[in-house]
Amino acid sequence: MLSSMLKEWGWRCIEADDGTTAVAAVEKHNYDAVLMDIRMVKMDGREAFHKIHAMRPALPVILMTAYSSVDDAVIMIREGAHDYLTKPLDFDRLRLALERAVDHRQVTEKKQQPREQQTTLQTGIIGESPKMQELLEMISYVAPTEATVLVYGESGTGKELVAEALHSNSERKGGPFIKVNCAALAESLLESELFGHEKGAFTGADRERDGKFVQADGGTLFLDEIGETSQAMQVKLLRVLQEHELQRVGGEKTIQVDVRIIAATNRNLEDEVKTGNFREDLYYRLNVVMLEVPPLRTRAGDIPLLVNHFVRKFAEKNRRSVQSVIPECMEALNSYPWPGNVRELENAIERGIILMRGDQLTQKSLPLSVQNYKRQSAPEADTEPASLYEAEKRLVIETLAKTEGNKSEAARRLGITRKTLQNKLNKYDEE
Ligand SMILES: Nc1ncnc2c1ncn2[C@@H]1O[C@H](COP(=O)(O)OP(=O)(O)OP(=O)(O)O)[C@@H](O)[C@H]1O
Numbered sequence: 001m002l003s004s005m006l007k008e009w010g011w012r013c014i015e016a017d018d019g020t021t022a023v024a025a026v027e028k029h030n031y032d033a034v035l036m037d038i039r040m041v042k043m044d045g046r047e048a049f050h051k052i053h054a055m056r057p058a059l060p061v062i063l064m065t066a067y068s069s070v071d072d073a074v075i076m077i078r079e080g081a082h083d084y085l086t087k088p089l090d091f092d093r094l095r096l097a098l099e100r101a102v103d104h105r106q107v108t109e110k111k112q113q114p115r116e117q118q119t120t121l122q123t124g125i126i127g128e129s130p131k132m133q134e135l136l137e138m139i140s141y142v143a144p145t146e147a148t149v150l151v152y153g154e155s156g157t158g159k160e161l162v163a164e165a166l167h168s169n170s171e172r173k174g175g176p177f178i179k180v181n182c183a184a185l186a187e188s189l190l191e192s193e194l195f196g197h198e199k200g201a202f203t204g205a206d207r208e209r210d211g212k213f214v215q216a217d218g219g220t221l222f223l224d225e226i227g228e229t230s231q232a233m234q235v236k237l238l239r240v241l242q243e244h245e246l247q248r249v250g251g252e253k254t255i256q257v258d259v260r261i262i263a264a265t266n267r268n269l270e271d272e273v274k275t276g277n278f279r280e281d282l283y284y285r286l287n288v289v290m291l292e293v294p295p296l297r298t299r300a301g302d303i304p305l306l307v308n309h310f311v312r313k314f315a316e317k318n319r320r321s322v323q324s325v326i327p328e329c330m331e332a333l334n335s336y337p338w339p340g341n342v343r344e345l346e347n348a349i350e351r352g353i354i355l356m357r358g359d360q361l362t363q364k365s366l367p368l369s370v371q372n373y374k375r376q377s378a379p380e381a382d383t384e385p386a387s388l389y390e391a392e393k394r395l396v397i398e399t400l401a402k403t404e405g406n407k408s409e410a411a412r413r414l415g416i417t418r419k420t421l422q423n424k425l426n427k428y429d430e431e
């Protein structure tokens, strides 16, 4: 009953029947919180808590206890448990305790999601900026359908994450999610990788083998970097998409497949169609729905969220305790344009965590490109600002772009009042 209620509140909930199972689960996965009885079979709550706490000291554990064993709960709080609730449970308190238990960022993230998404959409995608919220909303509409989806975005923006979200929020989620990187293999290898081959189809084919399409039967096939495929391969792909059937390399037999296709590309396929590099018919087959993943520089508001997420991830992975990211460091991370998008940010944080001294992340642990960025002039501007006024104007406009037009936020970042900002904008308008 608790589990279904938690789901309704937007949590993903994994159940464990006893302490032993819980400890094993915590060992394998990284949860936001543990909600636990004290009296349990096999391994009791106190022992389980000790094991969990030793493994993941930062993981909040909330205890549920009968009045008769509140004493135990209080001892466990001293030992590092996060909170306890007495039975019968007060559900409002439970909800509050859980929300408080995870960090503030996640709480706000969950609250700001529309109710619909809160109950249905499960993704590892972090982002509260309007652009990401829009994308998440699109995902929630498209995921449950059978539509072929084309995910478009620069390198490192999270295309694969979007593909996974589409699969795991679809009816096919119980089925396989199979990935193929179309750019990683030579054409002949890609063909047998995708369609499989018969025994003796080519040298080294000493037995028949199923391709990724067959492996993905009943599930989703993710064709990454679809823009890199040859014309010949595009014809073959088109056929499977149209007929839902294929033949192995060197084979005659027709094999039926039931596969949903999600493709990704960092090329503008419409342009590729115009220049004749990509078949128009395949483009229309793939592009039933297009989801565009925005580059990180256009959603700078998401940077702090991502930073905190990655700090936590890599602190845990590298067993380092990180108390905070100092403001100057966050500032540097915020102003860098991240040409390699989220992947570049993720790598920068991992490196920073490994190199850091003490328990605060400072600019010194960031890559030089990020450290030095602020000292350079704005990259978009191809001329030096002629005057202080000109430089200020540029900064104001850039900041406004970064906050996606949010004037209060822009004013805050610029260290001026909203009214002052408005006056400046009026002046620019007049000009
Ligand atoms: N919004 C996000 N929230 C959390 N993690 C993210 C987000 N976007 C990307 N990531 C992480 O950044 C890394 C790069 O993402 P991903 O592999 O999905 O990008 P991609 O668009 O497929 O890149 P490429 O074009 O280079 O293949 C991954 O480790 C992913 O988990």
Ligand SMILES: [Mg+2]
Binding pocket: 159, 160, 224
């Ligand atoms: Mg990718």
